[in-house]
Amino acid sequence: xxxxxxxxxxxxxARVLALPADPxxxxxxxxxxxxxxxxxxxxxxxxxxxxxEPAPVFRA
Amino acid sequence: MSDPAxxxxxxxxxxxxxxxxxxxxxxxxxxxxxxxxxxxxxxxTDLTADRARAxxxxxxxxxxxxxxxxxxxxxxxxxxxxxxxxGLPTRAGAKINRDLPxxxxxxxxxxxxxxxxxxxVGALNMGEYAYDFTGENVHDGPSRNPHDPARMxxxxxxxxxxxxxxxxxxxxxxxDTNGSIRxxxxxxxxxxxxxxxxxxxxxxxxxxxxxxxxxxxxxxxVADLAASYDAMQGPDADxxxxxxxxxxxxxxxxxxxxxxxxxxxxxxxxxxxLSPEGHAALATVAAALxxxxxxxxxxxxRAxxxxxxxxxxEGAALHIDRLRTRAKDFDPxxxxxxxxxxxxxxxxxxxxxxxxxxxxxxxxxxxRDVDAVLLPATPCTAPRLGQDxxxxxxxxxxxxxxxxxxxxxxxxxGLPVVAVPVPLAPLPIAVQIVAAPWRxxxxxxxxHALEERGAxxxxxxxxxxxxxxxxxxxx
Numbered sequence: 456x457x458x459x460x461x462x463x464x465x466x467x468x469a470r471v472l473a474l475p476a477d478p479x480x481x482x483x484x485x486x487x488x489x490x491x492x493x494x495x496x497x498x499x500x501x502x503x504x505x506x507x508e509p510a511p512v513f514r515a
Numbered sequence: 516m517s518d519p520a521x522x523x524x525x526x527x528x529x530x531x532x533x534x535x536x537x538x539x540x541x542x543x544x545x546x547x548x549x550x551x552x553x554x555x556x557x558x559x560t561d562l563t564a565d566r567a568r569a570x571x572x573x574x575x576x577x578x579x580x581x582x583x584x585x586x587x588x589x590x591x592x593x594x595x596x597x598x599x600x601x602g603l604p605t606r607a608g609a610k611i612n613r614d615l616p617x618x619x620x621x622x623x624x625x626x627x628x629x630x631x632x633x634x635x636v637g638a639l640n641m642g643e644y645a646y647d648f649t650g651e652n653v654h655d656g657p658s659r660n661p662h663d664p665a666r667m668x669x670x671x672x673x674x675x676x677x678x679x680x681x682x683x684x685x686x687x688x689x690x691d692t693n694g695s696i697r698x699x700x701x702x703x704x705x706x707x708x709x710x711x712x713x714x715x716x717x718x719x720x721x722x723x724x725x726x727x728x729x730x731x732x733x734x735x736x737v738a739d740l741a742a743s744y745d746a747m748q749g750p751d752a753d754x755x756x757x758x759x760x761x762x763x764x765x766x767x768x769x770x771x772x773x774x775x776x777x778x779x780x781x782x783x784x785x786x787x788x789l790s791p792e793g794h795a796a797l798a799t800v801a802a803a804l805x806x807x808x809x810x811x812x813x814x815x816x817r818a819x820x821x822x823x824x825x826x827x828x829e830g831a832a833l834h835i836d837r838l839r840t841r842a843k844d845f846d847p848x849x850x851x852x853x854x855x856x857x858x859x860x861x862x863x864x865x866x867x868x869x870x871x872x873x874x875x876x877x878x879x880x881x882x883r884d885v886d887a888v889l890l891p892a893t894p895c896t897a898p899r900l901g902q903d904x905x906x907x908x909x910x911x912x913x914x915x916x917x918x919x920x921x922x923x924x925x926x927x928x929g930l931p932v933v934a935v936p937v938p939l940a941p942l943p944i945a946v947q948i949v950a951a952p953w954r955x956x957x958x959x960x961x962x963h964a965l966e967e968r969g970a971x972x973x974x975x976x977x978x979x980x981x982x983x984x985x986x987x988x989x990x
Contacts, residue, residue: 464858465858468857468858469854469858472835472857472858473839474835474838474839474842474854474857475838475839475842476854477842480847480850480851480854483848483851483852484851484854484855484858485855487827487851487852487855487856488855488858488859490823490916491823491824491827491855491856491859491863492863494819494820494821494823494824495820495824495859495863495866495867497816497817497820498817498820498821498824498863498866498867498870499863499866501814501817501870501873503869503870503873507869507872507873508869508872509865509868509869509871509872510726510868510869510871510872510875510928511726511868
């Protein structure tokens with residue numbers, strides 16, 4: 456994602472989530488999102504079957 | 516017990532039981548060391564001196580009446596300030612939490628240690644809300660490394676590492692979500708135990724990432740680590756994650772030796788970015804154990820990535836109301852990570868949790884062929900306080916996020932680990948001994964064997980001289 460796209464995402468997400476993201480904080484928030492999205496892509500690249508169970512299992 | 520600062524927890528307890536000293540004298544000596552050293556180390560944020568003196572007096576009164584004393588009689592200990600201590604607001608390293616009402620009751624782990632005779636003397640500095648690997652805290656100041664107060668303790672249990680390495684107390688509790696016991700144990704040069712996920716109750720501790728949070732202890736000897744662990748085990752209905760299995764004491768088998776244990780190292784990811792000191796520490800430990808076998812650890816980088824994604828999203832979910840109402844009272848670095856975490860799409864988190872299940876199954880297959888794996892604990896020795904980046908394998912990376920490079924893939928699936936300090940000069944660095952789930956006894960046995968062979972120990976910080984009264988002060 457480009458910097459303007461990410462900044463737009465941050466601004467929209469902050470409005471939707473009612474988070475007080477001051478534009479002065481955007482560079483650090485953007486940096487953290489870039490790292491997280493890069494690492495999430497590494498996880499997403501790993502092919503798992505549709506019936507793969509997530510780790511936390513609720514037990515009634 | 517010639518030097519109370521150097522005495523182990525078990526030596527103190529024996530001396531108190533035998534009447535060679537009193538719990539009162541031990542506690543006064545600990546309080547004196549804290550008064551002398553904490554202005555430099557900044558390990559303690561709260562002292563419980565009155566409570567400690569009263570408790571010590573009760574222990575001495577029981578002995579005078581001929582009553583049996585517990586295995587940790589008179590042993591001073593302290594806890595990371597995310598453990599509830601009756602009468603104190605549970606800071607969790609945060610300015611915001613200081614507005615909480617005082618805790619009504621101690622954490623059960625404090626209750627269990629005190630039931631064994633230990634004496635709580637205070638609460639310890641930590642990174643804000645445990646989202647930290649450095650030991651720095653903008654509200655309370657950084658905890659400082661006793662081997663060089665200009666260097667990081669590691670975090671987030673920074674005060675715990677500093678207090679034990681600095682000889683303020685022989686025993687401390689911490690928490691570990693992604694490495695927060697093992698990183699400070701490595702940088703401060705003490706032993707740290709992160710038990711199996713669900714082994715020790717987390718009730719009445721301030722959470723961070725519920726699906727990853729563990730609690731454990733720091734000590735300067737393996738026997739002390741095992742004694743504290745044994746005193747804290749057992750089910751607890753107040754923590755739904757705490758296993759319903761009975762206590763499985765590790766101390767009785769500590770000296771069982773290495774016979775029958777299959778131990779290996781792992782290369783690949785766990786060698787990338789490792790400093791020469793980290794390589795030297797691993798080689799020392801492997802040589803002392805005669806380990807030549809190496810195993811292929813599956814998908815460690817992806818496991819670290821998935822742990823990272825779950826951490827930022829779950830952590831953000833925990834704090835979202837505080838972010839909305841008190842954003843400016845957070846450490847800015849923590850705040851911005853949490854705000855970013857609140858924006859992570861749910862699909863990424865679910866995928867990380869699915870991967871986690873797959874990864875756990877593969878790693879458990881590995882443990883059919885080995886009983887323990889030796890891994891580095893941190894990429895390097897303690898960085899300088901305020902240092903933002905370091906260079907690993909020629910790549911400049913942020914210190915804060917990368918000190919836990921080698922610890923995250925392990926806590927991600929809740930494996931038990933003992934971090935053992937290798938006393939390199941001028942700064943120590945630890946190795947992780949990783950065992951199969953519920954086999955803390957195996958990791959502790961190996962750690963004990965290494966200690967017996969002289970390969971690992973909690974080194975005495977250089978540059979300190981004893982002040983009047985038997986304590987230590989900064990040179």
